[in-house]
Amino acid sequence: MAEVTIRHxxxxxxxxxxxxxxxGQGRPLLLLHGWPEFWLTWEGVMRRLAGRxxxxxxxxxxxxxxxxxxxxxxxRAGAEVHAADMLALLEALGIGxxxxxxxxxxxxxAQAMAQRAPERLSALFFFDCPYPGIGRRWAEPSHLKEIWxxxxxxxxxAAALVGSSxxxxxxxxxxxxxxxxxxxxxxxxxxxxxxVDNFMKPGNLQGGFNWYISQNAARLAVMRGEAPRPAPIxxxxxVRWGDRDPILLAAWMDRxxxxxxxxxxxxxxxxxxxxxxxxxxxxxxxxxxxxxxxWPEGGSP
Numbered sequence: 001m002a003e004v005t006i007r008h009x010x011x012x013x014x015x016x017x018x019x020x021x022x023x024g025q026g027r028p029l030l031l032l033h034g035w036p037e038f039w040l041t042w043e044g045v046m047r048r049l050a051g052r053x054x055x056x057x058x059x060x061x062x063x064x065x066x067x068x069x070x071x072x073x074x075x076r077a078g079a080e081v082h083a084a085d086m087l088a089l090l091e092a093l094g095i096g097x098x099x100x101x102x103x104x105x106x107x108x109x110a111q112a113m114a115q116r117a118p119e120r121l122s123a124l125f126f127f128d129c130p131y132p133g134i135g136r137r138w139a140e141p142s143h144l145k146e147i148w149x150x151x152x153x154x155x156x157x158a159a160a161l162v163g164s165s166x167x168x169x170x171x172x173x174x175x176x177x178x179x180x181x182x183x184x185x186x187x188x189x190x191x192x193x194x195x196v197d198n199f200m201k202p203g204n205l206q207g208g209f210n211w212y213i214s215q216n217a218a219r220l221a222v223m224r225g226e227a228p229r230p231a232p233i234x235x236x237x238x239v240r241w242g243d244r245d246p247i248l249l250a251a252w253m254d255r256x257x258x259x260x261x262x263x264x265x266x267x268x269x270x271x272x273x274x275x276x277x278x279x280x281x282x283x284x285x286x287x288x289x290x291x292x293x294x295w296p297e298g299g300s301p
Contacts, residue, residue: 240283
């Protein structure tokens, strides 16, 4: 693999300062992480694609080295807030139009961006994508043992408890990284201490937990089957979903065609919740192949 320089900068936006990692040049791709992640989750993909794309991996507000505007529990960190941040980031970087690669939380942020400003996006690529069509299945009795953390994160003592020691943080964050990496449970072993370093920084646990506080009303509406149905997204959309993901089940892809009208979706055999970490070669190949079809160099989708 060729040597790749990853550049780091702080970008000042209205009301927020974001840390952004960038590499490569060419068609711009915005890489949006999930929880419990930050920009570093994309490093392997960035090193593989830097010869073909300009790769932009921000830490979402509350995560990584980006600002944490709210010191305590907050409901001001939902998908719409992050989407506004990302659109402002593209503006600040002088990017008129970008492709978006989203995973987990990042996939929900990308959907909010597509609803708000589809003209700013060329195409969407999602790994293991939460979307409204999951519906009541989130809360099926057999799945409750997997979603307990989404309620725990809303407790006002949750961040203090998980961050009470480095060992507590390592046990907690490490559980999800191993358990959700169904195709390669050792995928994060080499970077686990970097993950602990990240989440032990002041505000980073609460910053991530605020996503769950902010999304709770929408989450419950989906579980009750009462969520308003958004307009279908017409942008070219590719979904690759690990068939060993225990938290977002690949079977839940079945209704995606109702929400995305130009959809290419299929499971990724043998991978779990973090395809980009479990098998970065395969993940990078899927991303590049899709954008070469949907947004060829020098062309438009």
